[in-house]
Amino acid sequence: MSNAAIAVSVVFLALGVLGFIPEITSNYDDMRLAGHLSDARLFGLFEVSVLHNLVHLVTGVIGLALARTATGARTFLVGGGAVYLVLFVYGITIEKESLANFLPVDDADNWLHLVLGIAMIGLGALTGRRRGR
Structure with missing residues (x-):
């Protein structure tokens, strides 16, 4: 069992849940199912939607x-790190x-x-290197 993967998974689960809490997500009433018209912002900074929050929850469960x-x-x-790098390229x-x-x-x-x-990816590489020794 990998403590690193568990920790990352728990963070994703927490973010997914926090995205549905009005006091933590600003403009909560403006949250949309999906799309750029959602004005809800996790911690007042990260644009989120119902779909975005569900992706965090599913990522945590898979992890x-x-x-x-x-x-x-x-x-x-x-693999998850690679997906997030693809999301970065997609987003820019x-x-x-x-x-x-x-x-x-x-x-x-x-x-x-x-x-x-x-x-x-760095955690995955370090975890694999430790296991290989």
Whole structure:
């Protein structure tokens, strides 16, 4: 079992839950199911929607399920990190006001996705290296 994968999974679960709490998510009444018209912001900074929060929850559940084995944990960390790097590229290339921005993502989300992607891949690589010794 990987403590790193469990920790990352718990963070995703917490973010998914916090995104549905009005006191923590500003403009909560403006939250949409999906898309860039959602004006809700987690911690007043990260644009979120119902879909965005559900993605965090599902990511956390998948991570916990995969964290039961070393191989699964590494797959979650490296694979999930790669997905977040793809989300970063997606976020910086789409037009923010277009229908393509269905999650939604903004500049704060993009930078967070970049950091998450790098951190998750790094944790996966470190976890794999420790297991190999």
